[in-house]
Amino acid sequence: DAKTTQPPSMDCAEGRAANLPCNHSTISGNEYVYWYRQIHSQGPQYIIHGLKNNETNEMASLIITEDRKSSTLILPHATLRDTAVYYCIVRRAGGTSYGKLTFGQGTILTVHP
Amino acid sequence: GAVVSQHPSWVICKSGTSVKIECRSLDFQATTMFWYRQFPKQSLMLMATSNEGSKATYEQGVEKDKFLINHASLTLSTLTVTSAHPEDSSFYICSARDRLLAGATFYEQYFGPGTRLTVT
Numbered sequence: 001d002a003k004t005t006q007p008p009s010m011d012c013a014e015g016r017a018a019n020l021p022c023n024h025s026t027i028s029g030n031e032y033v034y035w036y037r038q039i040h041s042q043g044p045q046y047i048i049h050g051l052k053n054n055e056t057n058e059m060a061s062l063i064i065t066e067d068r069k070s071s072t073l074i075l076p077h078a079t080l081r082d083t084a085v086y087y088c089i090v091r092r093a094g095g096t097s098y099g100k101l102t103f104g105q106g107t108i109l110t111v112h113p
Numbered sequence: 114g115a116v117v118s119q120h121p122s123w124v125i126c127k128s129g130t131s132v133k134i135e136c137r138s139l140d141f142q143a144t145t146m147f148w149y150r151q152f153p154k155q156s157l158m159l160m161a162t163s164n165e166g167s168k169a170t171y172e173q174g175v176e177k178d179k180f181l182i183n184h185a186s187l188t189l190s191t192l193t194v195t196s197a198h199p200e201d202s203s204f205y206i207c208s209a210r211d212r213l214l215a216g217a218t219f220y221e222q223y224f225g226p227g228t229r230l231t232v233t
Contacts, residue, residue: 043117043206043224044157087156100147101208101222103157 004088009108012082018075020107022088025069031092033064034101035073037084044087044103047073078111085109115141117209119225126197126232133193134228136207142187143209147222148180151204163190197232204229 005023012018024033035047048055048062050071055062061074075082087106116139126132136146144165149157161171161182169182181193190209194201208224 041204041227043227045224046221100159100162102159105156
């Protein structure tokens with residue numbers, strides 16, 4: 001599975017949009033981009049995923065560049081409860097590693113009042 | 114969404130004893146469950162993949178005789194840390210893959226709340 005690069009930390013003001021970047025320059029055609037987050041001392045929580053089209057759900061939006069080498073997770077109106085570590089994971093569908101998620105160091109997002 | 118529970122949420126044990134951690138999928142059947150370990154200020158590291166009715170597959174560097182995994186039913190997997198030592202103190206997290214989505218290109222993997230193990 002392709003490796004991802006994320007900034008170690010980011011800050012955001014409450015109520016503003018939080019834009020979290022992720023580089024995955026070695027991504028291959030059948031690999032998806034997943035985002036999870038982990039609030040302190042809890043298990044990870046699924047946020048969103050995508051292949052090549054932009055995606056939106058009730059939690060966030062995912063913008064994937066046309067060449068698929070990078071993506072941005074957008075939390076449109078960040079709240080204090082969004083303070084967490086955000087993980088960008090790239091993995092392929094199917095195959096012998098079906099189901100395995102490889103977590104990198106992620107981005108620590110701190111939302112300030 | 115689907116719920117995965119872990120028990121206990123935290124445990125303190127003495128060095129040399131064994132500790133069992135349970136992972137349950139509460140409202141779905143999980144043919145596959147995963148066990149992760151997370152040390153302070155570090156990311157999650159996959160320890161093993163547990164398939165119902167078969168032996169677990171361990172990641173490189175994880176001692177299978179020390180971390181015993183049993184997945185006897187579609188809703189329960191257990192991780193037993195045998196002869197625990199202080200260096201085994203960590204946050205153990207399980208996740209479960211929804212059986213209903215197996216075979217699809219996208220599946221949801223639901224994570225438990227984690228178990229904090231402290232070995233004294």
